[in-house]
Amino acid sequence: MPIFAATPRYVQGAEVLSSLGRHTAVLGERSVLVADGIVLELLAGKISTSFAEANMPLEILRFQGEVTHAEIASLAARAKASKADVIIGAGGGKALDAAKGVARTLNLRMVSVPTVASNDGPASASIAVYDANHVMVEVQQMKRHPDLVLVDTAVIASAPLRFFLAGIGDAISKKFEAEACAKAGALTLFGAPVSFTGIASANACYQLLRTHAKPAVDDVRQQRVSSHVEAVVEATVLLSTLSFENGGLSIAHAIARGFSHLPRAANTLHGEHVAYGLLVQLVLEQRDATLVEDLLAFYDDVGLPSRLVHFLRDQPTQEEISLLAEQSVLSPSAARFSPQVDAQLLCNAIISVEALSK
Ligand SMILES: [Zn+2]
The missing domain is CATH 1.20.1090.10 (Dehydroquinate synthase-like - alpha domain)
Structure with missing residues (x-):
């Protein structure tokens, strides 16, 4: 018997990032965003504005750059402390996988916001976990797929x-x-x-x-x-x-x-x-x-x-x-x-x- 597996919602288009808050608001009440310093510098303003417009609180967690078990645990502890029910990953593959790891750990809703279109990871349930020396140690599966994948093609085209x-x-x-x-x-x-x-x-x-x-x-x-x-x-x-x-x-x-x-x-x-x-x-x-x-x-x-x-x-x-x-x-x-x-x-x-x- 076949099994069909996929993300339940996929949003794509130029400037859709400005509607991220509205699309996320249907998933929960408190969001945390995981992104690295470069992505935050580029996009944090636009993302924060979209959450303000949706009247939804957003906390930002800076991602340290590698998807290790320790980094996932650290981000999960902070997401738990903020009482988040939605976690958003924005960036290349690694920030998204870190956010997926937090969603898997805490059973949160998860939103994928890829800033490059270099691979098939953002809409998948897979999480590539590495060690501190950047060697891949395992591929985990989320319990559910990302609940929303939002792809701003204006961001993709400028990478x-x-x-x-x-x-x-x-x-x-x-x-x-x-x-x-x-x-x-x-x-x-x-x-x-x-x-x-x-x-x-x-x-x-x-x-x-x-x-x-x-x-x-x-x-x-x-x-x-x-x-x-x-x-x-x-x-x-x-x-x-x-x-x-x-x-x-x-x-x-x-x-x-x-x-x-x-x-x-x-x-x-x-x-x-x-x-x-x-x-x-x-x-x-x-x-x-x-x-x-x-x-x-x-x-x-x-x-x-x-x-x-x-x-x-x-x-x-x-x-x-x-x-x-x-x-x-x-x-x-x-x-x-x-x-x-x-x-x-x-x-x-x-x-x-x-x-x-x-
Ligand atoms: Zn591939």
């Missing part, structure tokens, strides 16, 4: 282009990953088979990106919101999440996990890793050469990486390719693929991708 591109990378793979999960008979995060809704979301996500990504990237380069930007953000923040939670993740995301073990790829982004991982998956699937070439042309057009040199700033060594393959195969996503892969098969596929995209 650096690289984040917007990474979001496209994280989303472009979802159609192929959901198809791979369905073929393998794999289960989603909720222990259910891939649903038709998951597959439909992934297809819609892919089509929106293929139609709108190029003009949207040109618009974001000029910090301009347009119908293309709106379409891409809906694909990368909403549909991308519906796809992976209801369709599942496969080889593209397994490879993304492997990247975190390559020291020379430090400071490259998850969505960039997924874009590369998709090429590895398509080679493993022995897809038609024209499909792969078409996708490579798309990557080139929008500015997504297609070779390891783009991550390592130099040609990869054989050791790096082997390490990437060995670490990727350990990811649970590697098991959602049929036929089963091992490190050697992944290694060969990576070498083929390197030869493909020269």
Whole structure:
């Protein structure tokens, strides 16, 4: 039996941040906001005004920058002291995950306000927890999804282009990953088979990106919101999440996990890793050469990486390719693929991708 899981309310548009208070007021009576210093400097004024207009009290908690168990516990203690019933996370992925962690600890209503569209985290129930050395230690699940996801596209379009591109990378793979999960008979995060809704979301996500990504990237380069930007953000923040939670993740995301073990790829982004991982998956699937070439042309057009040199700033060594393959195969996503892969098969596929995209 399929299980459909999603956020119950998603609000997107230019300047919607000014209505955050009104949208949050239906969820509770006292809110706390978790955000880092940079986001507070940019947005605290606008957010505070929207809460004042909604006659709703708002307390601001400064996020220290890493989603550790200790930071979540500290924020939760302060949220509890303020008697909050709603917690809002605003920022990149980490402030949102810290707020999700507090919601999970205290069973609060939770609002996600992403300020970049670089990944599929904001609307998901997943929380990536790290240690003090910034190494991911576990992925927790919230008891419920974020109760509201509010995405101000004017804020998204004014963030650096690289984040917007990474979001496209994280989303472009979802159609192929959901198809791979369905073929393998794999289960989603909720222990259910891939649903038709998951597959439909992934297809819609892919089509929106293929139609709108190029003009949207040109618009974001000029910090301009347009119908293309709106379409891409809906694909990368909403549909991308519906796809992976209801369709599942496969080889593209397994490879993304492997990247975190390559020291020379430090400071490259998850969505960039997924874009590369998709090429590895398509080679493993022995897809038609024209499909792969078409996708490579798309990557080139929008500015997504297609070779390891783009991550390592130099040609990869054989050791790096082997390490990437060995670490990727350990990811649970590697098991959602049929036929089963091992490190050697992944290694060969990576070498083929390197030869493909020269
Ligand atoms: Zn992802």
